[in-house]
Amino acid sequence: MHLGFWEKLAKPIIGLSPMDGVSDAAFRYMTAKHGQPTVLITEFTNVEALNHGAVKALAAFIYDQVERPVVAQIYGSNPEAFYKAVFVAAELGFDGIDINMGCPSKAVSGNGAGAGLIRDPALAQEIIRICQKAIQDWANGKTLYEAEVHRDIIDYIESVQKGLMPDTFEAPARPHQENRPQKARSCIPFTPKRRLLPISIKTRIGYEKPVTAEWISTLLECKPANITLHGRTLRQMYTGEADWNEIAKAAKLVHAAGYGATILGNGDVKTLADAQKRIAETGVDGVLIGRATFGNPWIFSKQQTQHSINDRLSAAIEHTEKYTEIFGHEAGSFAPMKKHLGWYCSDFPNAKELRLKLMMANSLADVKNIIAEYESLNP
Ligand SMILES: Cc1cc2nc3c(=O)[nH]c(=O)nc-3n(C[C@H](O)[C@H](O)[C@H](O)COP(=O)(O)O)c2cc1C
Incomplete structure (x- = not known):
């Protein structure tokens, strides 16, 4: 033992x-x-x-x-x-x-x-x-x-x-x-x-x-x-x-x-x-x-602050960057990332439309573009 x-x-x-x-x-x-x-x-x-x-x-x-x-x-x-x-x-x-x-x-x-x-x-x-x-x-x-x-x-x-x-x-x-x-x-x-x-x-x-x-x-x-x-x-x-x-x-x-x-x-x-x-x-x-x-990496944090839409979208991008760095060289391996994107993007205005678009993403570049478009339409 x-x-x-x-x-x-x-x-x-x-x-x-x-x-x-x-x-x-x-x-x-x-x-x-x-x-x-x-x-x-x-x-x-x-x-x-x-x-x-x-x-x-x-x-x-x-x-x-x-x-x-x-x-x-x-x-x-x-x-x-x-x-x-x-x-x-x-x-x-x-x-x-x-x-x-x-x-x-x-x-x-x-x-x-x-x-x-x-x-x-x-x-x-x-x-x-x-x-x-x-x-x-x-x-x-x-x-x-x-x-x-x-x-x-x-x-x-x-x-x-x-x-x-x-x-x-x-x-x-x-x-x-x-x-x-x-x-x-x-x-x-x-x-x-x-x-x-x-x-x-x-x-x-x-x-x-x-x-x-x-x-x-x-x-x-x-x-x-x-x-x-x-x-x-x-x-x-x-x-x-x-x-x-x-x-x-x-x-x-x-x-x-x-x-x-x-x-x-x-x-x-x-x-x-x-x-x-x-x-x-x-x-x-x-x-x-x-x-x-799910979609909440802050849950363990002692500072239980409310996380803004911006925080969540930034986390979605950072997570995708890390995912791509680790697994990205393997063709066709983007699917496991999508559920995380869906979890980050919930409970805020027009989140459903954003999620639907993110489900079509196949790369970090796609994710960044879709999120940038959302941010420009929802300032
Ligand atoms: C999608 C999913 C995958 C899981 N995979 C594992 C696993 O690989 N090993 C394990 O011990 N438990 C696994 N579990 C069980 C969880 O670790 C945990 O015991 C269970 O979800 C209950 O805790 P929660 O109510 O906090 O989610 C899994 C649960 C879910 C939802």
Whole structure:
């Protein structure tokens, strides 16, 4: 058991929840810069994909130094693949590794991963323990080659460590594949410091119905550094309301375990004031905020000022600039940016017309032109 950065965080911890398809590197950069959450967690990445050399999956593991502490989230059901994925995250310089045991989607939980693990406590424990073993082996000097990480993934990691961020949509070119285009942008070269990184869990209160006490006790037997608990069952998906009474039960259990683990509550927190109220009522060490961050990177900021239309349009442009810098060299990759543009542009005069135009945008230049036109028509 190793608590790592989790035990050093100022409390209350108010962090950004991982959101697949939303909290990519550009979104996390904006949130870290404008809101400064206590901790950020990446979108989840499939351990099997990494195991099979899918370099594309590493797009989720791009991050900026401003995000620290930043945690890599992984999911799957194959313990050996988890072992290797821990090496990947550690070599990429993350501050911690989070295991997803909460995703309700059929594609994930149907394969026994994500919230599917709530129904298989023995496998859930095996996965936590193999991740803890992996980080110990990595801290003791075991290499990516010795851990048998896929060669394409090793090539990518070595490029990043040398200061070149290759295109994540294809495997980087190797010397014997000279014809393969090597697209890359620069990043800061680094050598990861081998140390024990904390392993944490993000999960739900149950599968069909709440089984909080039993499930949290099962997890605590493995001594994870942090547990984030979303107050819904898998069956609820995102419907109904998060049950903060169940989260309070879990907080008691985690603190009674007495080894210093933290617990974060999660579900339906809409403002900083909301977060503070939940923390006071339930005794959790903090919360993660998910959906309320859409179009609102300032949500974590202690100065809860009202943000003008101008602020929001400037943020939309800055976000697009960052997105383009990170992902722009990949043809046809503008679509994921559009939902963010829609979220920035709501609840102000003629926002709907602006949104419709932005949905047709395909580049930073398009976004800048559309926003400039809006500003000239709406002085
Ligand atoms: C679009 C979307 C993607 C999500 N992806 C992930 C994910 O990759 N990993 C994870 O642990 N939870 C994921 N979640 C769940 C959120 O992290 C969070 O637990 C949930 O949205 C409840 O918190 P909220 O009410 O503050 O949004 C996702 C949620 C949404 C809406």
